[in-house]
Amino acid sequence: MNEIPPFELTRQYKIIGEKVSVAVAEVLKSGRYIGGPTVESFEQQFAAYIGVSECVACNSGTDALYLALRALEIGIGDEVITTPFTFIATAEVITAVGATPVFVDIDAETFNIDVTKIAAAITDKTKAIIPVHLFGQPADMTSLMDIAQTHSLAIIEDCAQATGAEWAGQKVGSISHIGCFSFYPTKNLGACGDGGAVTTNDKNLAASIRMLRDHGKSGYYYHQKTGINSRLDALQAAILAIKLSYLDSWNTQRRQVAANYQELLEPLPGIVIPQEMAGSRAVWNQYTIRLTKDQSNSSDRDQVRAELQQLGIGSMVYYPLPLHLQPVYKDLGYQTSDLKVCEQVCCEVLSLPMFPELTFSEQQQVVYSLKDCLS
Numbered sequence: 400m401n402e403i404p405p406f407e408l409t410r411q412y413k414i415i416g417e418k419v420s421v422a423v424a425e426v427l428k429s430g431r432y433i434g435g436p437t438v439e440s441f442e443q444q445f446a447a448y449i450g451v452s453e454c455v456a457c458n459s460g461t462d463a464l465y466l467a468l469r470a471l472e473i474g475i476g477d478e479v480i481t482t483p484f485t486f487i488a489t490a491e492v493i494t495a496v497g498a499t500p501v502f503v504d505i506d507a508e509t510f511n512i513d514v515t516k517i518a519a520a521i522t523d524k525t526k527a528i529i530p531v532h533l534f535g536q537p538a539d540m541t542s543l544m545d546i547a548q549t550h551s552l553a554i555i556e557d558c559a560q561a562t563g564a565e566w567a568g569q570k571v572g573s574i575s576h577i578g579c580f581s582f583y584p585t586k587n588l589g590a591c592g593d594g595g596a597v598t599t600n601d602k603n604l605a606a607s608i609r610m611l612r613d614h615g616k617s618g619y620y621y622h623q624k625t626g627i628n629s630r631l632d633a634l635q636a637a638i639l640a641i642k643l644s645y646l647d648s649w650n651t652q653r654r655q656v657a658a659n660y661q662e663l664l665e666p667l668p669g670i671v672i673p674q675e676m677a678g679s680r681a682v683w684n685q686y687t688i689r690l691t692k693d694q695s696n697s698s699d700r701d702q703v704r705a706e707l708q709q710l711g712i713g714s715m716v717y718y719p720l721p722l723h724l725q726p727v728y729k730d731l732g733y734q735t736s737d738l739k740v741c742e743q744v745c746c747e748v749l750s751l752p753m754f755p756e757l758t759f760s761e762q763q764q765v766v767y768s769l770k771d772c773l774s
């Protein structure tokens with residue numbers, strides 16, 4: 400039997416390889432390697448795809464979040480509410496601008512921030528909320544926008560894992576003040592290296608982010624602000640523009656893979672499968688199940704994962720330790736049991752192979768193997 404990896408990029412490359420080679424050669428011949436028309440053209444295409452007026456491309460999803468916070472002038476003494484169940488970058492950037500992350504527990508069904516618990520975490524220092532559309536499932540943006548309006552807070556959507564997902568008919572990254580995207584290779588729209596983008600309808604914010612991503616530059620060798628170097632290179636932009644035209648069909652394939660898993664896994668006891676929230680269109684960057692049978696700690700899940708690996712099935716644990724209990728955040732003073740749902744979920748989650756080209760027979764192999772490991 401073939402080994403099945405958790406994600407696989409070479410199948411996609413076989414489909415687009417020729418177009419990529421042509422586009423890369425054109426950029427190399429052009430002599431414009433950083434910024435320039437290829438990057439600007441991709442920014443326009445991506446803004447149109449997301450449904451906003453402005454897109455500023457940058458070097459990574461991490462930088463996109465950092466630049467968004469900087470443009471909103473969030474810094475020392477401010478608090479930013481976010482989820483403890485996400486990749487470290489979401490919180491890391493809050494710390495990087497000098498503000499304090501405030502973690503609010505998650506909803507076990509969606510893995511996203513529990514909007515009913517946000518109000519209790521708001522103080523007079525709170526400036527923004529960063530919801531994450533985790534695993535490709537949109538957070539409850541209707542409730543989040545209501546909370547933001549009531550308390551005059553900014554919302555920065557972390558769309559790193561959800562390019563193309565929709566909430567109430569609108570693409571994520573177009574609903575709040577700012578959307579932040581990652582083009583890390585395994586994302587729904589992935590570059591052949593690092594890349595990221597910020598989307599917004601606010602021209603002033605976009606102008607500020609454009610300046611900050613290029614050393615705070617307001618003219619040749621004139622610097623208005625302390626910025627960073629976070630320019631997207633033209634090779635990545637050229638590749639991303641090609642891939643953007645395939646994104647909807649790849650997301651449709653991901654949705655089919657998720658539907659197949661749902662059908663195959665539903666009868667299995669001891670497994671909770673992810674459900675798409677009503678009114679949303681998830682794009683399944685990950686397909687993450689919970690192993691709930693006798694799961695008081697992570698060792699049973701880890702055992703299943705190791706056995707699956709022996710059967711040739713790759714899987715991932717996103718994420719084994721919540722952010723509020725990470726060593727880097729011990730000074731924030733959180734204790735075990737502070738955010739119980741998230742802590743429990745971290746012991747239970749297992750992400751199964753998920754990529755657009757995964758075949759039905761491979762999915763059957765994944766599920767039969769999982770059945771063996773659980774029996």
Ligand SMILES: Cc1ncc(COP(=O)(O)O)c(C=O)c1O
Pocket residue numbers: 459460461462485486488489531557559560580581582583593594595
């Ligand atoms: C939820 C989330 N936010 C932010 C990031 C950071 O993106 P990048 O790796 O492009 O810096 C990632 C990347 O894994 C992510 O998954």
